[in-house]
Amino acid sequence: MIKIIGIGKLKEKHLKALCDDYQKRIQPYHKIEVIEVNDESISNNASPKEEEQIKEKEALEVLKRIKDNDYVILLDLHGKTMTSEELAQKISSIQTYHTSNITFVIGGSLGLGESLLKRSDFRLKLSDLTFLHQMTRLILLEQIYRSFKILGNETYHK
Template sequence: MKIVLLTVGKTEDAYIKDGIEKFVKRLKHYTKLEIVDLPELKNTKALTQEQQKTKEAELILKKLSTTDHVVLLDEKGMEFSSVQFADYIDKKAIGSTQSLVFIIGGPYGFDATVYQRANAQLALSRMTFSHQMVRLFFVEQLYRAFSIIKGEPYHHQ
């Protein structure tokens, strides 16, 4: 199973990039992870929030195939413990999921068309984090999930 993290915008802070790279490198032992950064919109001051979400949706939807299992990282999504998230990943890997795509949207969330395309929504927390921090938290949790699946000592209960 291939896992894709699709994001709107790039990670700018070096310490966050370093953290992401650390976990991406570790994940290579378990799965193929591809991080796709979509370009941030230009001249957004002339656009409403809804117009920005619509334009971001166009970019997001172009990157998806009909066979992708799409999970939006969204504050209104289902909440898992790390063990429950590992179980979710494991079930997708055992099942017929070929490509599992997690999406981090722009600053205003997702357009209705992206919600309609999604198979699920996942909240990393009920707290709000910057989009850059969410990337790091997500790849760490993905690594943790695989270490749980493999019974390795990274995760402690």
Template sequence: MKIKIITVGKIKEKYLKDGIAEYSKRLSRFCKLEMIELPDEKTPDRASEAENQQILAKEGQRILGKIDKREFVIALAIEGKQFPSEQFSHLMDEKTSQGFSTLTFIIGGSLGLTPEVKSQANLLMSFGQLTLPHQLMKLVLIEQIYRSFMIQQGSPYHK
């Protein structure tokens, strides 16, 4: 199985890089992990709605260029479906059993995702109504993916 995480923007904070590296190492025994960091567009202070839409469109095109039609794509969006960890684990296992060899997760930039990216996703998923920095969301996501594999194994990691 392959897990692909597509994100917009680079992670600069060392503590986030360290956490992501730790969970990447842990995941290596369960799957092949590919992380794609796409450049984000600089958003001017007090950007107009038209400028924001142009930025979103550019970032959206970069994201769409990294998705293959044979992948099961999960886009993180605040309006998406929320899952308890056990159900998320079951979803990942189910999609693998259905023949998807790659599960692709998308985390947009600070402005979110375009409707085009969302429509290309097989599933919109939410981690709740809180607004989290997209850099922190990557760490939260990768930990939940690791937790999913541990649940599938019946490990005490998930208590």
């Protein structure tokens, strides 16, 4: 099972439709589930301590949805960048040598809480660019789909 846990709801209909399309495309290759966790409200003048508390509260909600045998990949601005081919090999390697349960986590607008950083097995940086939270989910789903196409030596990737 591949899970994508995202903090925050996907509200835009057109993005939701695209994400749903990629989920359907992935289904023949692997079971996939997208889980949305509510993001916490943040006041405009929140202190750094309040922001850390919010990140940790969101992290604890995410951790409730992660199993002990899940391989956890955090999408993180401080993570490792990979090509599409490298991500495909990473997914294949995890499923061969670790577990078939891979959980990708997309943090909230403030980032990732410390307890979630400690639980992660790998930190992935999608790009040096900054994307909307909702766009990140779409890009991740497309890259997971692309990974299965690469692993199957199918033409989508070219």
